[in-house]
Amino acid sequence: MNTTPSSKTDTGTPLNAHTACPSCGGRSAQIIANQDGKTGETLITVSCSDCGLGRIDPLPTDQELAEWYATQYRQAYKSAVQPALRHVLRAGRNAQLRWQWLRQNSVGLEPAHNTHPRRSLDIGSSSGEFVYLMHTLGFQAKGIEPHAGYATYARNMLGIDVNNVTLQQGLASEAAWSLDLISMFHVLEHLPDPVSALRTMGEKLKPEGLLYIEVPNALRLCSPHYMFFRAHTLYFTGETLRNLLEIAGFKIVAHNADASDNLSVVAQFVKAQNTSAARDDSHPLVSAQQARRWVPYLLQQLRDGQPLRKWRVRQEEKRNAAQYADGLSLLNDLYAQKSA
Numbered sequence: 017m018n019t020t021p022s023s024k025t026d027t028g029t030p031l032n033a034h035t036a037c038p039s040c041g042g043r044s045a046q047i048i049a050n051q052d053g054k055t056g057e058t059l060i061t062v063s064c065s066d067c068g069l070g071r072i073d074p075l076p077t078d079q080e081l082a083e084w085y086a087t088q089y090r091q092a093y094k095s096a097v098q099p100a101l102r103h104v105l106r107a108g109r110n111a112q113l114r115w116q117w118l119r120q121n122s123v124g125l126e127p128a129h130n131t132h133p134r135r136s137l138d139i140g141s142s143s144g145e146f147v148y149l150m151h152t153l154g155f156q157a158k159g160i161e162p163h164a165g166y167a168t169y170a171r172n173m174l175g176i177d178v179n180n181v182t183l184q185q186g187l188a189s190e191a192a193w194s195l196d197l198i199s200m201f202h203v204l205e206h207l208p209d210p211v212s213a214l215r216t217m218g219e220k221l222k223p224e225g226l227l228y229i230e231v232p233n234a235l236r237l238c239s240p241h242y243m244f245f246r247a248h249t250l251y252f253t254g255e256t257l258r259n260l261l262e263i264a265g266f267k268i269v270a271h272n273a274d275a276s277d278n279l280s281v282v283a284q285f286v287k288a289q290n291t292s293a294a295r296d297d298s299h300p301l302v303s304a305q306q307a308r309r310w311v312p313y314l315l316q317q318l319r320d321g322q323p324l325r326k327w328r329v330r331q332e333e334k335r336n337a338a339q340y341a342d343g344l345s346l347l348n349d350l351y352a353q354k355s356a
C-alpha cells in the first residue's frame with residue numbers, strides 16, 4: 017500500500033513542515049490530509065507534533081492570502097449582496113444564541129455602564145445580524161467586513177456601522193483600551209498569523225473587556241470530504257484553541273464542551289504570555305481524519321434523522337421568513353420577540 021509516490025503524503029506521515037507552527041513555533045508535524053476538499057488540488061494540511069494545532073503547510077502570508085481571496089472571489093467580493101431572508105433568519109437566531117451563551121458565561125457586560133454605552137466590535141460581521149443585535153441591546157456596536165457587498169448591505173439595510181476593511185485596517189483605527197467586547201465568529205481559522213492578530217485585539221480591549229471567539233471544531237463528525245480547503249489556514253480542537261489564546265496573552269474566562277460542533281471561548285487580555293502552555297503530541301486531528309469514513313458517517317446521519325431534520329428546519333425557515341418584506345423588519349420582529 018505504501019509503495020506509490022503519493023503515499024508520502026498519506027494521513028499520519030511525519031514531515032518537517034515548510035513553515036513553523038504559528039502557535040508554538042514547532043516544525044515537526046504529521047500529515048492530516050493532502051488534498052483541497054473543494055478543488056481536489058494538492059494541499060498539505062498538518063498537525064503540529066508539539067502542540068497539536070492543525071494548519072496548512074506552507075502557511076500563506078497575509079499578502080498571499082489576500083491575493084488568493086481576491087482572485088477566487090473577484091466577482092463575489094465586488095458585487096452587491098442581498099442575502100435570502102431565510103439566511104437572515106438563521107443568522108439572526110444564531111446571533112441570539114451566541115449572545116445568550118456569552119451572557120451566561122461571563123459577567124459585567126450590561127449594555128450601559130455608568131451611562132456610557134458599552135462598545136463592541138464584530139470582526140468579519142458578514143451581513144451584520146450580530147452587530148444589529150448588539151445595537152438593538154444598547155451597545156455602541158461596530159462591525160468590520162472585508163466583503164464589500166455584505167458591508168454595504170449591512171449599512172444600507174440595517175443602518176449599522178460596518179466598515180469594508182481588513183482585520184488589520186479595522187483594528188488599527190480603534191483606540192487602545194477602548195472596547196468592551198470583540199467578537200469573531202468563524203474568522204480565526206482563516207488567519208495565517210493568529211498570535212499577532214490576537215495580541216492586537218487584546219490591546220484594543222479595556223482591562224475588563226472580553227474577546228469572544230467561535231471556530232469550527234476540527235474533531236467534529238463530518239464526511240470524509242469537504243473538510244480541508246485553502247481558505248482555512250488553521251484547524252482547532254478545544255485544547256489548541258485555548259492554548260493559542262494563552263500564548264497570545266489571554267486568560268480563558270469560559271469555554272463550551274470540547275465535543276461541540278463549534279468551539280466557543282471567552283477570554284480576557286492579561287498580556288502575560290503563557291509560554292508553558294499545554295503540549296499535545298498525540299495528534300488527535302490525524303486520528304479523527306483516519307476515522308472519517310463514508311459508511312459510518314452516513315449511518316450516523318440516518319440514525320440521528322439528520323437529512324429529515326435539516327429539511328424540516330429549512331421548510332420552517334422558508335415559511336417564517338416569507339412573512340417579511342426585508343431583513344430589517346425580520347430582525348426587528350425576531351429580536352423583539354426574544355427580549356419581550
Ligand SMILES: [Zn+2]
Pocket residue numbers: 037038039040041042064065066067068069
Ligand atoms: Zn505547535
